[in-house]
Amino acid sequence: MAMALRPIDNALPTTPERPKKQTKVPVSIQKQPEFGVNDENQAPLPAATIDATIDYISSENLKPISDPDFKILSLNEGLDSKDWVKVCESLNNVRRFALYHSALLFPTLEKVMVVMVKAMKNPRSALCKTSIMASFDIFKAFGDSLFDSATSAAFDQLLLQLLLKASQDKRFVCEEADRTLNTMVQSLTPLPLLQKLRAYASHANPRVRAKAAVSVSACVSKMGLEGMKDYGLVSLVKMAADLLNDRLPEAREAARGIVLSVYNAYTENEEEKQEIWLNFCQSNLTPIHAQSMVKITSSQ
Template sequence: MINTEEEVTQCTGEIENNFSSRVEPRRVTVNQAGTRLPTGVEPEAIDVTVYYTRAEDLTPLHSPGCEATALLVQINSVNWTTVCSALTTARRLAIYHPNELKLVLDTVMPHLKLHIASLRSSVCKTALICATDFLKAFGELMFIHLQSGSPSLLAILLQKAALDKRFVMDEAKRTLSMMINAMPCKVLLNMLFLHVRDTNCKVRAIVAKYLTETVEKALCERERGIECCIDYNHEYLLQAVATFVNDRQPGARESARQLLSKLKDTYYHDTSSDEWFRFVERSLGKPTAIKILRTV
């Protein structure tokens, strides 16, 4: 642990010396939506792929305590390459020194959220990769960070997966997939239900996709004897199906069909069609039940 101001200064100085390749600082402005807008003269050509290193190719840090302390300064730099380097350091902390990172996580997360919303794609992608490693390292502890703020980190991830450049969309989807793998199904359902009626149809399609994956995960756990949150979320899932089934996006409609099929196969596989209809009718009312069962 770092206990004195002198030690903090010394550690910060040590870390700054590691950034041997410097470019001229660039001004950064923030718009009303909280998105960082890069300005100023572009630096010389930089190979940004060094910031996309696979987790298994990263190495432990020699002084994780000092690195964690200096991270708070580096991740807030106006120099985007310094930010990307700091995000890579944060990844190494998450992978090899999670206890050190946990001490500063509450301070680091708002900056990570801001960089995920960056209009500079290389910064955004690096931040998304970092978020993936954070989710893997901390799992359910990330819940509060995914939900807090407006827009929340989860809302930003859903938007990035639906509306950004292709390589950013792909990275955001990998981050969301890690979220599904790392967090409990009950928590996932509660978070995703809040976004079922998002005003953007492309975002709704992404929500439908990961809601379906969450149900698949929960049903697999049910087969292994683990308490299944789907057992007491039928009504909310059917309401989601009713929202998605006539959506403009084909992906949302397909997810609605899959969700309805999984619910029927799991809970009403050996019963008559009349019992299945009455089950849906109790949750949605007769007109909606007729409509979605006819569509699906």
Template sequence: MMSGNALRDLNTLPASERKNDSSSKGNFTKNCNGNTIENVQELQKKNPSSVCINGGETVNAAVEVANLEVEYIESENLGDLEDVNTCLEKLLPGLESKDWVLVVETLNNVRRLSIFHREEMHSMLGDLIPLVVKSLKNPRSAVCKTAIMTSADIFSAYNDDLIEFLDPLLVQLLLKSSQDKRFVCEAAERALEVMTTSVFPMSLLPKLQPYLKNRNPRIRAKASMCFSRSVPRLGVEGIQEYGIDKLIQVAASQLSDQLPESREAARTLLLELQTVYEKSNGLSTTIPEQPEMNSWEHFCQSKLSPLSAQAVLRVTNIAREGLVIGS
């Protein structure tokens, strides 16, 4: 069951994010009068009102801090940590900090620990995930996107161990993948893809299913895409165990959804279910003149309303006719 906070998050899209955050580059550094500022906190401590010469212009250091750019490091480019124990001790305080630069640095350390030291961080997941979720909600794009990338690395590292903590992460990633800021949206979509390839679908599909009926059409579309990607990972036996009748009803409900992404995900899922059903029942892929009792047509008509069955058969028959013609 979703928590009240999760439902509130889903029903309220985030406000527009601040525009002065960079979408791609930098490294918490900025050339200032020929020198490189590598630690924002040190700059602020030394003289919050000092000035720097940047490109011939005199600017206030506070402005300089606000305009720092952030480097988003891909997982494969992250290096290992020198002092794992010290890093582990500083994780929770770092993520709780009000200094956004420190939060981003700490999130990247969470990513490194996920990649190189997953066992050492495993016991902290219960305390860690809520703070990652807090960063996902952060209005500053640098923090939000780094938290999204952190979520993806956590999915890759811990797989099904995240099931009990998954709901708040899933809510935020669906929200972020449905917003207008493109580089945040794309990062969230990648994180959702990692989730669907990392978490066992038998556990993931029940988590996704409620979002297929969310009142926000973008949320429904992203959830539909995740659902469609997850089902094939069940395999033939897994699909039968989960219930092909349940799955066809889910797919049929998405065929008439508002957004094309939902409808396309439904079509993809239906073709997968048709293939599994016909293989399981030893059926031919040709279109019979009269539906047999165990045929795909009969199965659809027995599990769906007449209109839904007609829509499903239209989709699957068109695809099958195309295969026959092309063979």
């Protein structure tokens, strides 16, 4: 007959299992991007239907501001708005101030240019293009004043953004940026502008490099021999020599323009133009680069 097992009093007590903690799963809350924030790791949000209502007003159709002394006081408030539509409206007011009341705008020009740079970085094309159009009017209105120490740093950032926008695939933004860069070259003294463009002619981005080369070529075409000497004739031809081997045809064509401008200025009063030019190139460039320079000028 089987005997019932008796409990052993001195046995170790069994430890009851502790309830398992539930793993907390963090819930990410997607925030709506504010004006000026462009997260490159996320696809841009679809443009709101109001994009279609933004008017791109040509400079010729902009009107003076009524009571500008009062309106200038609220300009910065509009530019700082979180509402991108209000920022567009304020940028159009910036354009009106630049064209008709530039003296009132100048004291706050640096702040305005910082906002314009921020707007160009925004994924909304309407905001970006309006800012580019504002740049166009500011170049025409203020010209060499943009080289002043108070605005020089902001101008550097603006220039970079214009080169970037001229390099992108959105055609209507790209064309507006090209037009603005051309106006910049026509409105500003070539030598100080060339000094600012120099770094971008060797930019890592080939499209930016090509757009910078086009502006450099346009600057050089406006300069006489003395202006070229002030910048450095050798520096100019070395820059052109590097660009002649660029990946993009636009950069190579701009380089040829630089070479021809320097050649025409350097040999203007010389009878033996090709011989003088050959000696200059051979003295300052590698043999292969010198040969390229002479080939360009001998075919014109």
